[in-house]
Structures are given as C-alpha cells and as structure tokens.
Amino acid sequence: MSDVCIVGAGIHPFGRTEGRDGMDQGVYAVKQALADTGIKWEDVEFAFGGSSASGAADTMVSQLGLTGIQFINVSNGCATGGSALNAAASAIKSGEYEMGMAVGFDKHPRGAFNADPAAYGLPNWYGEAGYMLTTQFFGAKIMRYLHENGLSTEALGRVSEKAFRNGAKTDHAWRRSEVDLETIMNAPMISDPLNKYMFCSPAEGAVALILASEKKAKELGGPMIRLKTSVMRTRPPGSFEVFAASIDNERGGTATELAAKAAFEQAGMGPEDIDVAQLQDTEAGAEIMHMAENGFCAHGDQEKWLIEGRTEINGALPVNTDGGCLACGEPIGASGLRQVYENVVQLRGTAGERQVPGDPKTAYTQVYGAPGVSAVTILQR
Amino acid sequence: MGAQPIADNLFTDENMTALVGARNKQTGHIFFPLPLTPNDDIEPIALATRGTVWTYTVQRFPPKTPYAGPADPMDFKPYVVAYVSLPGQTMVESRLTGVEPEDVKIGMEVELTAIPLDPDAPADEQIMIHAFQPV
Numbered sequence: 263m264s265d266v267c268i269v270g271a272g273i274h275p276f277g278r279t280e281g282r283d284g285m286d287q288g289v290y291a292v293k294q295a296l297a298d299t300g301i302k303w304e305d306v307e308f309a310f311g312g313s314s315a316s317g318a319a320d321t322m323v324s325q326l327g328l329t330g331i332q333f334i335n336v337s338n339g340c341a342t343g344g345s346a347l348n349a350a351a352s353a354i355k356s357g358e359y360e361m362g363m364a365v366g367f368d369k370h371p372r373g374a375f376n377a378d379p380a381a382y383g384l385p386n387w388y389g390e391a392g393y394m395l396t397t398q399f400f401g402a403k404i405m406r407y408l409h410e411n412g413l414s415t416e417a418l419g420r421v422s423e424k425a426f427r428n429g430a431k432t433d434h435a436w437r438r439s440e441v442d443l444e445t446i447m448n449a450p451m452i453s454d455p456l457n458k459y460m461f462c463s464p465a466e467g468a469v470a471l472i473l474a475s476e477k478k479a480k481e482l483g484g485p486m487i488r489l490k491t492s493v494m495r496t497r498p499p500g501s502f503e504v505f506a507a508s509i510d511n512e513r514g515g516t517a518t519e520l521a522a523k524a525a526f527e528q529a530g531m532g533p534e535d536i537d538v539a540q541l542q543d544t545e546a547g548a549e550i551m552h553m554a555e556n557g558f559c560a561h562g563d564q565e566k567w568l569i570e571g572r573t574e575i576n577g578a579l580p581v582n583t584d585g586g587c588l589a590c591g592e593p594i595g596a597s598g599l600r601q602v603y604e605n606v607v608q609l610r611g612t613a614g615e616r617q618v619p620g621d622p623k624t625a626y627t628q629v630y631g632a633p634g635v636s637a638v639t640i641l642q643r
Numbered sequence: 644m645g646a647q648p649i650a651d652n653l654f655t656d657e658n659m660t661a662l663v664g665a666r667n668k669q670t671g672h673i674f675f676p677l678p679l680t681p682n683d684d685i686e687p688i689a690l691a692t693r694g695t696v697w698t699y700t701v702q703r704f705p706p707k708t709p710y711a712g713p714a715d716p717m718d719f720k721p722y723v724v725a726y727v728s729l730p731g732q733t734m735v736e737s738r739l740t741g742v743e744p745e746d747v748k749i750g751m752e753v754e755l756t757a758i759p760l761d762p763d764a765p766a767d768e769q770i771m772i773h774a775f776q777p778v
Contacts, residue, residue, distance in 0.1 A: 379709065383679060387650040389709030391760060391772045392702060393736060398724050401700030409698070409749050454701040454744065508664075508675035508733045509726060 266351045266489045267479035268641065269472050270299025271606045274367070276467035276590040277436030284316025284466060284593070288367030289325045291468035291596075295363070299472045300482065303327045306472070308353055310346040311365035312336035313595035319365060340542075340631020341494055342366055343469065343598035347639065348492045350473050360478045367468030368593030382505045382633070396632075397461065399504040401453030404547025406502075408455065411562035413550065415455045419446040420568040421546035422459045422588055428575065429589025431615040434600070436465055437589040460546040465591025469599035471606070487609050490640045491528040495521040497634030504632045517636035518542075518555040518628060525626075525638040526557065533557040536640070537622035538608050539579060540601035542630040543586040553581065556628055556638070580618045583608060598629035602639055609643040646769040649760060652677050653773065655689045659757040662735060662773055664690040673732045691729040692755040693778065699725035701744040711770075712760045723747055727775050741776035752778040 272294025274287040282290075288311070296303060303326045311319030312335055320333035338345040343366035350364040377396070379389040388394060408415065423443045429435035441459060449457040479486055497503060500514020526532055533556065541556065543549035554561045558579055567573055573581035584590060584604045587597060605625035607613045625641045648654050653676060655661045664675045666688045677687055703721045705714035713719065723739040725747070739747060740758050753775035760770045 380679075385650055385653075385676060385679060386709065387653060387772070388676075390711035391649060391738070392706050392710045392712055392722065393724065394709060395702065395706055398700050398702060402698045402724065402726060405700055406698035406749070451701065451703050453703065454699075456700075507736050509736075510672075510674075511728055511730075511732070511734055 264355060264357065264475040264477065266354045267474050267476060268487045268489055268602070268606050269361070269474045269479050269482050269484055270295045270301070271472070271603045272296070272298055272470045273434045273600065273603050274468040275434045276465055276593065276600065279466055284313055284367045284369035284468070285322055287369065287466060287468040288313070288316070288319065288365055288470070289322050291367065291470040292322065292326060292363065292365055295470035295472050301472070304329050306331060306361060306363050307359045308332040308350070308362040309365060310334050310336050310349040311363070312338070312342040312346055313366065313368045314339070314342060316367055316369050316595070319367070339633070339635060340594055341598060341629060341635040341637045342595045344492070344629050344637025344639070345494055347471065347599065347602060348494050348637065351489055351492045354473055354475050361472065361474040363470060363472055364599065365468070365470040366595040366599045368595040369466040370464035370593065372464070377505070384505060384507060388507055393507070394505065395453070396504050397453040397456070399506070400461070400545045400547060401456050403502055404545070404551070405455055407547065407551055413562065413565045416443070416447065417550060417565040417568055418455065418460050418546040419443050421543065421549045422446050424568070424574060425543065425582060425585045425588035428583055428616055429585025432584040432589065434467070435585045435589045436591045437585065456545050456547065462544055462587035462592045465593050467590070467593040467596045467600065469596045469603045471599060471602060485610055485643060487606055488642045490642050491525045492637070492639045493521050493525040493528065494635065494637040495524065501634050503634040516555055517634050518552060518630050521636040521638040522556040522628065525640055529640045531624070531640070535624055536579065536626045537620070537624050538583060538605065538618045539581050539626040540583070540586065540604055541581055541628050543582055543588050544592065546588065548630065549582065549586065552628055552630065556626070575616055575618055583613065583616050583618060594631070598627070598637055601627035601629060602641070605641050609641055645767055646759065646771050648757070648771050654757070659771060659773075661689040661692050662755065664688050664732060675733055675735050690735065691732055694727040694729040694753060694775070696739070696747065696749055696751045696753060697726045697728045697734050698749060699723055699739065699747050713763065725775065727753055738772065738774040739776065740774040754778050
C-alpha cells in the first residue's frame, strides 16, 4: 500500500473578507495549492470537499475548469475537512488514483451559530426556554472539567493568551494582536467560566490540500510530507455533547479518545513522538481537555504545562502554533484542514516567526465537533 | 386559563409535580425528555424531584430565536443552566432558581419547581418551565 503524501497546500486568510463569498475563498485556496504543488488543475484526478454554509463544493469546477474529474461533496459538520482529507487519502491508498485534492471552505454570519431544536431531535420548548446555545454547552462542560481536575479559570486565560500571541505571528490568522492575561481575565463573561476572549467566533476561510501517492510525490520533487494516518471517530456511550437535554449519570469516554488511540496505533507511534500539535480549541477549555484526551498529558496537569510554557512555540510540545480557532475563527468546513495546513508549513520549516524550532519531524491535528465527532491526522517528514 | 406549562409531556400533571422522563424497556436506559416520535420501546416515567448539581453555567446574554423569554438587552437577567443528577436515573438539563449565579456550587442539593418564562407576564398568561431550586 502506498504512503500518501501532502504535496501542496493553499489557504485563503481566515477572518472576514467583504465581497468574497465562501466558494470563491475555496477557489482561491485551490489555486494557491496548485501553484504550491507546481501543477495545473488538469493534473488533479479527483477531489473531496465541503462547506457547512457556502454551498456544494463540486460546483467550483465551473471556476477551476471542466475537466470532468470525480468531485465528491462531504458534509460532516465540524469534521467536514477532516473527512474530506480522510476520503482523499483512502482513494490514493487504494491505488485507484495518484493525485487528488481535499478542500474545505465556509463563510458564516456574525454572532453565535443559530440552531433549530427539531434538527437535533429536540422539542420546541428546549429552544423557547433558552437552552439552544452552543456556548452553554461549552461553559457547563469545562466548568465540570475544571472542578474534577483541580484546574483554575486562569488556565483558560493562559490558553487564550497563547492563542493571540501565536495569532499575531500568523499571516492567515484573523486576530493579529496580543492580549495580556490580566485583560483576558477581566473581560465580560459569556457563559461561565468562559468569557469573551475564551471563545472562537464563526468566521470565513478556506484551505485546499493536494495529496499524492509516494511515487507521484517523489516525481514532484518537493519535501516528502507523509500523511501517516487520518482517522475519524464518532462518540461512545456516556459522552457529553452539545444540545443534550439529559446526560447519563454513568460517564463514558469521548470521540477524541477513540480517534487518538486509533491514530497512534495506525501510525505506530505515541504522544511522546509528536513534535507539534494543532488541537481543537473552539473555546479555551477545549484545548485543555484535548491536551489530555489525545494523550499528551494527564488530566489535571494542563495548568502546570501552561505555566511552564510547554505548549508555547518553543516549548516541549507546541500547541496551536497559528493561534488555533481562537485566533483564526471557525469556518466550519475549513477549520480541520487549517490545522493540517499549519502542520505542513511547520514540517517544511517555512512558518517564519512562528516556526517551531528544532526541525520538527512529526505533527498532529485533532478536530472535534457536534454531535460528538473527532478527526485526527499525523504527518511525518 | 391560569399559568400553563410550556409543553405537554414535560411534566407528569397540571400541578407540575415531576418531569416526564423516558425509559427504554429493553435496556433500562433513562433519558429526558420523551422523544418527539412515539417508539414502542420507550415508556414514560416520572423523574425524581430531588438531585444534586453536577455542573452549571450562566447564560449572560439574551439568546436569539427560538428563545421565547424576555430578550431585551436592557432588562435581560442572566440565568443559571445546570445539569442536575437524579440518583439512579439521569442528569437533567435545567434552569436553577432561588440562587444567585455566584452562589451556585457543584454538588449542591436541589429540588424541582416550575418558574415563569417571563416573570413580568400577567399571572394568568404565564408560561411555566422547569427549574430546580436549592433545598
């Protein structure tokens, strides 16, 4: 079975771009990825892509060229990008194709995502009575996690402080200014214990990645960035997910734990082998929980790690080197692929001011979303 | 008329004595609320009216639609949303009442009550929702 390599990567800056819709941002990212690979659209044999709010990805062939390629739309919530990548990698591993593309893009209106109770199998009263807010879920979940693991709310502030510090060094980030810890801790509360600097915002952006077989990648002559594994998992019993009117007294595992375990097994490595990681940080608490759920540290050790700077760019395990969702915002379809994009840049050693020192060789991504899905990738140079 | 519960099948009776939960007859799994579509495997059960706060958060800004309570930013009052663990059953998501957000503690004992969605609405037009209050 051929190894799958990422031979090209393109991104449309995240944040807000007036006058350019989500699809056009996707096309922009694709063109950038093609140029980065040094190929033409005609060379791409197949594509998987998706968006949550900006239309069917396959329609972008009208702008890229009617080459007749297989283009499959992916709709998997927050795991859309990860699922597109997963499917593209499988197509190459199967031996059917030599080179293809995964693309994700989105453009969301300002403010929190609005949700319809019926779409989640919930009665109307659930929304009318004021429970239909993702922010409540995140607040309640991390409130319990901090309590169980003896972590302070300042740990949340430290995650945000790091995100903005890294975002300030990142071309494609939305929030490009540092914010100090005191300012963060004194900001207005949104859903306790999370305040306005601790949530990411719905945003815009796009990422395209070109994948190729090992043979094709060698022909192209670029650095060999191998996709060692790409895994997507759904939730086990007893997990705690968004829009739950009730949760089981008996607590269970998480989709992320399942995905991480499978990814490390498939890649034949462990958390200690990873040089840089991009972890889902929809809000600051998510990064903290995901540090442990992915196996990088024990539950409860996160605050110590943050105080010691272990997840800083020059730390033992740099986490969210481009500022993550907190600094980049969250276009649902593109978010998971942004993490992989950032790792490609880090492994190539071209991340500039935010480059992880010491010539990183392995890089990890994890994206998590509703209703309890998680996707993990491991790259190796 | 008088005050009305926000939905049928939420409480066991018009006095709003207990919440209606759902029990899977095959597995014994208990959850809340009853599913939207009837299912032969699911039977309604009365949920316990006392439990403990497992976790909570505070809704600090007025929600958008479909929220039907008072949402004017000028007089919006933040409300506490908790998961209340009912022993041997499930954890129910519920407002807390009779306690300030600053005074809520994980583990505190609470009991079921009903509160008006809009306290300023005329008494005979009030729509009632479930809430738990400190014991």
